[in-house]
Amino acid sequence: MRFIPIDFPYILRLFVALTWTNFKMRYYGSILGYVWTLLKPLALFGVLYFVYTFVFNQKTPHYKPFLLLGIMLWDLFSQATMAGMMGFIGNYQMIRKVYLPRIILVASAVSAAFIGLFFNLIIFALFAFVDGVPLHWRVLWFLPLLIALYLLVMGIGLILSIVVVKVRDMISLWEVAIQLGFWLTPVIYPMSQVPEKLRFYMFINPMSGILTYSRFLLVGIGGLTKSGYCYVIAMSCLIFLLGVFIFTLKEGEMTEDL
Amino acid sequence: MPPVITVRNLSKTFRLPTERRGTLRERLMKAHVSNERRTRKTLDDINFHIHQGEFFGIIGRNGSGKSTLLKILAGIYRPDKGSEIAINGRIAPMLELGVGFNPELTGRENVFLNATILGLTNREIRARYEEIVHFAELENFMELQVKHYSSGMSVRLAFAVAMQVNAPIMLLDEVLAVGDFVFAEKCFALFERYKKEGKTIVLVTHSAESMKRFADRAMLIHESHIAAIGNPGEVIELYHKLN
Numbered sequence: 001m002r003f004i005p006i007d008f009p010y011i012l013r014l015f016v017a018l019t020w021t022n023f024k025m026r027y028y029g030s031i032l033g034y035v036w037t038l039l040k041p042l043a044l045f046g047v048l049y050f051v052y053t054f055v056f057n058q059k060t061p062h063y064k065p066f067l068l069l070g071i072m073l074w075d076l077f078s079q080a081t082m083a084g085m086m087g088f089i090g091n092y093q094m095i096r097k098v099y100l101p102r103i104i105l106v107a108s109a110v111s112a113a114f115i116g117l118f119f120n121l122i123i124f125a126l127f128a129f130v131d132g133v134p135l136h137w138r139v140l141w142f143l144p145l146l147i148a149l150y151l152l153v154m155g156i157g158l159i160l161s162i163v164v165v166k167v168r169d170m171i172s173l174w175e176v177a178i179q180l181g182f183w184l185t186p187v188i189y190p191m192s193q194v195p196e197k198l199r200f201y202m203f204i205n206p207m208s209g210i211l212t213y214s215r216f217l218l219v220g221i222g223g224l225t226k227s228g229y230c231y232v233i234a235m236s237c238l239i240f241l242l243g244v245f246i247f248t249l250k251e252g253e254m255t256e257d258l
Numbered sequence: 259m260p261p262v263i264t265v266r267n268l269s270k271t272f273r274l275p276t277e278r279r280g281t282l283r284e285r286l287m288k289a290h291v292s293n294e295r296r297t298r299k300t301l302d303d304i305n306f307h308i309h310q311g312e313f314f315g316i317i318g319r320n321g322s323g324k325s326t327l328l329k330i331l332a333g334i335y336r337p338d339k340g341s342e343i344a345i346n347g348r349i350a351p352m353l354e355l356g357v358g359f360n361p362e363l364t365g366r367e368n369v370f371l372n373a374t375i376l377g378l379t380n381r382e383i384r385a386r387y388e389e390i391v392h393f394a395e396l397e398n399f400m401e402l403q404v405k406h407y408s409s410g411m412s413v414r415l416a417f418a419v420a421m422q423v424n425a426p427i428m429l430l431d432e433v434l435a436v437g438d439f440v441f442a443e444k445c446f447a448l449f450e451r452y453k454k455e456g457k458t459i460v461l462v463t464h465s466a467e468s469m470k471r472f473a474d475r476a477m478l479i480h481e482s483h484i485a486a487i488g489n490p491g492e493v494i495e496l497y498h499k500l501n
Contacts (some may be wrong), residue, residue, distance in 0.1 A: 010377060017374040027361055094358030099333035099352055100375050108459065168280045252336045 015104050015111075022083070022112030034119060041068075041075045041120065058257030059191055065128040065219050070187040070211055072120045077153055077207060078178045080113035084157015085164050085174060088251075092258045103158070103244070110157045114150060124218075133219055140228075142217045148233045149210050151240035165254040185203050186211055190222055203223055203228060206235040262427060262458050263305035263331065266342040268304040270326055270335065274452035300326045301337075302482040308475075310426075311456040313449070315463065315473030315490060317497050322479045328353055328431050331460070347356035347458075350376055350425035352417060359412055365396060368404050369419055376423045386422045393444070411495050414441060421448060428452070431462045434452050445470070466494045 027033035047069050052058040052067070060066055066201060087106035088095070162169040185205060186194065191212045194202060202208045210230035216224045274296050285432045300323045308314045329335045330343070332351035358375070359368045369390055373383045374381065391397055392396040404412055422429070449472055452459060463469055469476055469490050476490035478497050485500065486493045 009379075013374055017371055021360070021363065021371055022365065024367075091358075094375075095359070096329075097333065097353050097358040098372075098375055119499060166280075167282055167285070169282050173282075256335060 006150050011101065011104065013102060015108055017046050018104060018108035021109045022109050023115050026083075026112055026116065034116070037116060038120065038123065041071045043157070044075075045071050052188060058189075061188060061220060062128075062131055062133055062219050062221060065124065065131050065133055066190070066215055066221055067188060068124055069215060069218060072117065072124055073149070073211055073214060074182055074185065074187045076117045076149070077181075078111060078122070079116070080110045080153040081160060081178070083109040083172065084153065085160035085171065087157065088161035088254065089164055089258065095255055095258060102255070103247055106158050106161045107154060110150075110154045113153075118235045126238070128219065136220065138217050141224075144213060144233060145210055145214055145217070145229075148206070148236035152206055152210070152236035155236070155239035155241070155243030158247040159239075162246055162250045162254055166255050173183070181205070181207070190215070203231070206232050206239070210236075260310075262310050262346045263308040264342070264344040265304055265306050265331075267328075268301055268330065268343065269299060269302040269338040270323070270330060270341075271299050271338050272313040273297050299482055301330075301479075304479075304484055306477060306484065306487055308458060308460065310458060311453070312458055313453055313472050313474045314458070314460045315469045315476040315493075316460065317463065317466075317469060317471070317476065317494065318479035319501065323482050324432055324479045327479065328429050328460070328462055332429055345427070347426040348377065348419045348423075349427045349429055350423040351429045352420040353429065353431045359404045359416065362403060364401050364403055365407070366414055369400075369415065371500040372416070372419050373422065374471075376420065377425075378423060390415075390418045390422050395441070401424070404433065410438070410441075417445070426456075427458045427460070429460050432464070442468075450484065466497075469494060 027037060049064060053063065084106050087109035088102065089110075091105050093098070095105070103188055157223070160170060160174060184202070185201065187208045191199060191202070191208070209228050212222055213224045213229055213232065216222045274470070279364065316327070326335065328351070330337050330496050332349060332353060334351075334353070358372065360371065363371065365386075369387065370380070370383055373386075373390075377462075378386075391400055394411075394417070396411060396415055399407070399411065407415070420430075446468070449459065455471075459472075461469075461473070470486070473490040475488060476486075476493040477484060478486040478493045478500075480500055486496045
């Protein structure tokens with residue numbers, strides 16, 4: 001039963017307003033706020049670059065943009081899924097007092113994190129340019145990958161937002177999962193350094209493909225297989241659809257459990 | 259004239275776990291103990307209709323189910339299977355105190371967000387913004403975060419927004435309980451105007467006085483059932499007798 005007319009312009013207005021609100025709250029409404037949030041991936045980048053270049057003697061060419069892109073994409077994954085997870089329980093005051101299509105709450109939280117990624121990618125482009133990474137037409141193939149990443153984190157966010165209503169410690173569990181995932185996904189090392197028999201298992205995680213292929217498309221390191229590329233996109237769409245399905249199935253019940 | 263709200267066989271059952279197990283540890287430690295779920299019928303077989311332009315009052319003691327009823331009408335809770343609700347027209351809900359304001363945002367930001375949720379476009383909000391602020395009497399506080407507002411202030415603001423939504427149906431839950439008498443008088447004046455304009459208003463209140471003054475019809479909910487429906491004076495008399 002929907003008593004407020006759910007027409008497309010209304011959904012769009014609401015989505016834009018909530019995304020903007022989330023974005024503003026993340027960045028404390030200022031450019032300086034954005035600089036602060038950039039500090040975390042950049043600091044991590046600085047430390048890891050130091051450790052891997054001077055301590056472990058990492059010799060991957062263009063390692064700087066390689067590492068930075070990995071950290072930025074992983075940071076987005078972590079921020080967006082966390083924000084999505086809190087999209088439902090974090091807005092309980094609103095949910096209990098006015099009807100709105102609740103899926104938008106999660107969608108806008110995830111989208112706000114994505115706006116941050118666009119700024120980060122500009123910083124990355126500067127790094128890549130300074131490091132002398134040549135621009136290639138294949139950069140365009142990064143766009144579908146970006147959309148896949150968006151759908152992937154949205155799907156995960158939707159699922160987590162429902163689970164966390166019933167199991168509050170999912171927040172801590174997911175934090176651990178993200179921390180482990182950081183090392184078990186080729187964020188700081190290239191896939192080529194992973195033993196060959198393990199690669200298949202690592203590629204099951206769609207983030208592995210997204211990171212590896214993004215590096216190939218934007219930095220020119222590593223490779224890309226068509227089947228792998230298609231798998232990443234299909235898997236992301238699947239998780240997105242699963243998220244939408246679980247969310248719409250359970251949101252009514254969860255509203256009462258909030 | 260056809261009714262704007264028709265409710266038939268409405269029931270609402272909440273599942274109440276004997277204890278709440280919100281964390282994995284609690285779930286694992288007590289996995290062998292059954293967490294028997296009791297159910298509680300908060301609303302049982304509710305039937306009524308409200309006509310266009312009617313001022314419909316709902317009274318009842320705390321926990322009688324009247325707020326749940328309003329939440330179902332607003333679309334927040336889902337009624338049990340078999341319930342029938344038909345509503346013709348857009349609803350502006352004003353439930354509990356404070357409406358869905360985000361405490362971290364300023365009053366101004368909350369007005370825009372809240373009005374967007376209630377269906378206004380940005381242009382409409384800008385056009386009505388001054389009127390909202392004026393009605394809420396918060397001219398000097400709009401750039402302040404809502405978490406610093408008093409409960410009266412946030413309810414006034416929420417009410418002012420809801421009033422500007424211009425929906426043909428208004429659901430109002432205990433709005434008069436927080437504002438001072440000046441604000442209450444302002445609300446009454448607005449009610450009069452809306453009645454003249456033919457809007458339908460559903461008001462939940464404890465105030466017998468305002469009920470007698472405004473309601474065309476009243477409904478008494480007692481222990482999940484409709485105890486009486488009809489003339490406000492008689493309904494209120496019964497309400498006092500029941501307690």
